[in-house]
Amino acid sequence: xxxxxxxxxxPTDFDAAMKRRGLEAQSPSILSMDxxxxxxQTKLQDIQAARNxxxxxxxxxxxxxxDAQAVMDEVSAMKEEMAALExxxxxxxxxxxxxxxxxxxxxxxxxxxxxxxxxxxxxxKVGEVKVASGPDHVDIGEKLGQIDFETAAKMSGARFxxxxxxxxxxxxxxxxxxxxxxxxxxxxxxxxxxxxVRDNALxxxxxxxxxxxxxxxxxxxxxxxxxxxxxxxxNIVADLIVDxxxxxxxxTAFTPCFRSEAGSAGRDTRGMLRQHxxxxxxxxxxxxxxxxxxxxxxxxxxxxxxxQKLEIPFRTIVLCSGDTGFGARKTYxxxxxxxxxxxxxxxxxVSNCWDFQARRMNARCxxxxxxxxxxxxxxxxSGVAVGRALIxxxxxxxxxxxxGVWVPDVLKPYMGGIDKITA
RNA sequence: GGACAGAUGGCAGAGUGGUUGAAUGCACCGGUCUUGAAAACCGGCGUGGGUUUAUAGCCCACCCAGGGUUCGAAUCCCUGUCUGUCCGCCA
Numbered sequence: 001x002x003x004x005x006x007x008x009x010x011p012t013d014f015d016a017a018m019k020r021r022g023l024e025a026q027s028p029s030i031l032s033m034d035x036x037x038x039x040x041q042t043k044l045q046d047i048q049a050a051r052n053x054x055x056x057x058x059x060x061x062x063x064x065x066x067d068a069q070a071v072m073d074e075v076s077a078m079k080e081e082m083a084a085l086e087x088x089x090x091x092x093x094x095x096x097x098x099x100x101x102x103x104x105x106x107x108x109x110x111x112x113x114x115x116x117x118x119x120x121x122x123x124x125k126v127g128e129v130k131v132a133s134g135p136d137h138v139d140i141g142e143k144l145g146q147i148d149f150e151t152a153a154k155m156s157g158a159r160f161x162x163x164x165x166x167x168x169x170x171x172x173x174x175x176x177x178x179x180x181x182x183x184x185x186x187x188x189x190x191x192x193x194x195x196x197v198r199d200n201a202l203x204x205x206x207x208x209x210x211x212x213x214x215x216x217x218x219x220x221x222x223x224x225x226x227x228x229x230x231x232x233x234x235n236i237v238a239d240l241i242v243d244x245x246x247x248x249x250x251x252t253a254f255t256p257c258f259r260s261e262a263g264s265a266g267r268d269t270r271g272m273l274r275q276h277x278x279x280x281x282x283x284x285x286x287x288x289x290x291x292x293x294x295x296x297x298x299x300x301x302x303x304x305x306x307x308q309k310l311e312i313p314f315r316t317i318v319l320c321s322g323d324t325g326f327g328a329r330k331t332y333x334x335x336x337x338x339x340x341x342x343x344x345x346x347x348x349x350v351s352n353c354w355d356f357q358a359r360r361m362n363a364r365c366x367x368x369x370x371x372x373x374x375x376x377x378x379x380x381x382s383g384v385a386v387g388r389a390l391i392x393x394x395x396x397x398x399x400x401x402x403x404g405v406w407v408p409d410v411l412k413p414y415m416g417g418i419d420k421i422t423a
Numbered sequence: 424g425g426a427c428a429g430a431u432g433g434c435a436g437a438g439u440g441g442u443u444g445a446a447u448g449c450a451c452c453g454g455u456c457u458u459g460a461a462a463a464c465c466g467g468c469g470u471g472g473g474u475u476u477a478u479a480g481c482c483c484a485c486c487c488a489g490g491g492u493u494c495g496a497a498u499c500c501c502u503g504u505c506u507g508u509c510c511g512c513c514a
Contacts, residue, residue: 042473045483052483055495059441072494079494198504241433371452371468372478 001359002100004034017106020113020321030099037092044085051075051082101203102210105356107321108330114320120333121320126304127313129337130396136340137394138271141167143403144423147272159261161272166421167390170407171279173414174389175254178281178306182383186302188252188283193232195255196223201235204361206327206353213262216276225258230380233284238361241373242286247365248295249286252383254279272387273345279386285379288365289355292377296352299381300332303348306384309410312392313337315344329354334384336392347388350381 007014011027018026054075061068112121141147146167152160163171182188202208202224207215216225226232233251242249257280268274283302287295300316307314319331328351335344355375358364364373397406404422407415 038473041483045473048484049482051494056442058494063441068494075494373470 001356002103002106003355003359004030004096004100007031008034014106018103020107020111021104022322023103026099026103030096033092033096033099037089037096040085040089040092044082044089047078047082047085051078098209101360104326105329105353107324107328108352110318111324111330112318112320115322116320117323119320120317120323123316123318123332125313125315126308127311127337129313131339131398133342134339134395134398134400136271136338137391139340140394140398140403140405144405144421146421149272156276158269159274159276161275163390166405166415166418167394169415170393170405170411170421171386171390173411174393175279175281175386176414177309177411178383178386178389179252179254181306181309182252182281182283182302186250186283186305188250188302191229191233191236191251191253193229193253193255195226195232195258197226197231197235198222198224200361201231201238204238205231205234205357206360207231210326214260216258216260226255227259228257228280228380228382229253229255229282230284233282234286234357234378234380235361236284237286237358237363237376237378239363241364241366242376244288244365244367247287247376248291251284251286252281254281254386256280271340272391275387278388281383281386283350283381283383286363287377287379289374289377292352292354292379295377296330296332296350296379299379299383300334300350303334303350303381303383307334307336307347307389310389310393310408312347312389312396314347325349325351327351327353327356329356332381336388337396338392339395339398340391345388346385347392348382348384351379353378353380 002014007027007030011031015025015027018024054071058068058071058075061071112119114120138147138149141163144165144167146163146165148162148164149160152162179190183190196218199208199222202215207227215227217223218225232255233253236251237249256277258277261274261276264274272278283299285292285295285299304314304316314334314336317333317335319325319328319333324331331349331351333346334348334350336347337343338345354377357378358375363376363378365376366373393408393411394405397408398404399406399420402422404420406420407418412418
């Protein structure tokens with residue numbers, strides 16, 4: 001959500017920011033609508049003031065036993081005009097809010113310009129690629145008899161997978177490892193959160209009203225399945241005014257995520273890279289405006305740390321303007337090396353949303369000793385996608401000599417101490 | 424799923440149609456007193472919006488949310504949400 005006052009005061013900057021998103025100038029129509037709305041509001045308020053005064057008179061006259069009928073008729077006569085102005089004001093506000101709610105966040109000035117993912121900019125490469133190429137996780141997993149798309153399809157259709165045995169356990173081990181690292185070493189609080197949420201939560205984080213087609217909705221109720229635990233974690237602070245001393249707040253959760261993947265038909269159809277359901281460990285940060293940029297860098301480090309411990313080679317990129325998501329002001333992606341595709345693929349996305357989500361969910365903070373509040377800044381990042389991490393481990397730790405998968409050292413405690421997954 | 428009860432300012436808690444944006448207590452802020460503190464006393468103390476050069480004034484809205492009745496609603500009616508209690512069912 002955008003600040004109308006900001007648009008009023010900086011229309012040129014705002015239009016320039018929207019232009020980077022590929023949108024034409026928005027401020028002229030917004031501002032003219034805003035002006036009409038305020039004119040209607042001012043007029044309405046004048047009439048309301050008059051009505052209030054007369055109503056008080058009526059009360060006074062009646063309490064003194066007088067006849068107030070004349071004044072009562074006068075007020076009655078005002079009703080029609082008031083109703084019309086009310087209607088006008090409401091229509092204009094609704095239209096204005098619809099427009100504002102549908103506009104993406106303004107991007108940071110250091111986000112590189114670009115049309116699409118090809119113009120993202122690499123920030124650093126970490127870790128040595130030891131397996132330049134090899135079989136992909138589908139071949140490896142199916143040979144082991146532990147990755148099974150057919151059985152999943154039988155009950156659920158395309159874009160579902162069933163894991164069994166060692167790989168099923170490794171998925172759980174990865175999640176445990178990520179959570180333990182973020183809670184134990186990075187200062188995050190573990191949260192077990194609802195997976196079904198209502199409209200307003202999704203509106204707050206920006207998935208609604210614009211992206212409903214990407215979500216699953218439960219029939220007969222007003223619940224949606226979360227596409228990421230960013231939704232429940234960020235909404236923790238919705239409608240709150242928190243003391244700034246209690247910031248930053250850092251939350252992490254391990255949850256399934258559900259995405260319809262509408263619009264990605266034909267993309268990544270092989271394997272478990274793009275599923276309707278997958279597990280993810282998410283990190284969410286809530287900070288003061290001053291701290292969010294530093295917190296963003298820190299959060300990237302937290303995501304990188306788990307990949308480094310896993311010894312998965314990866315690179316960190318900053319998304320260009322054309323690839324940065326709706327609610328984000330700036331986004332880093334971590335891409336893990338996948339020998340099966342001989343390329344880096346996204347395994348984590350870390351975004352600073354500034355006050356964009358905070359405005360939508362009315363999440364504020366108050367500096368110590370002051371009475372004025374301001375909006376918090378919110379950040380979210382995968383720490384990291386569990387399914388994709390499993391792919392990366394399977395492909396990078398594959399042992400061609402026997403078809404097994406070595407267990408990364410950091411996962412051994414979570415895998416009953418075994419060294420290798422075998423058939 | 425059924426039956427009740429409730430939702431008021433940071434908290435507690437009055438208020439059932441008329442100068443009530445809201446008593447009172449606690450908390451908080453400023454002051455008096457005190458060597459200092461406590462106590463006592465005095466004063467202040469919600470949010471959003473409009474108007475405006477203005478964080479001055481004036482005005483509007485807000486007592487869970489959304490509708491309605493009325494000249495006038497925290498107060499009456501309807502719907503929804505949440506909380507509590509009892510019954511039934513259940514991992």
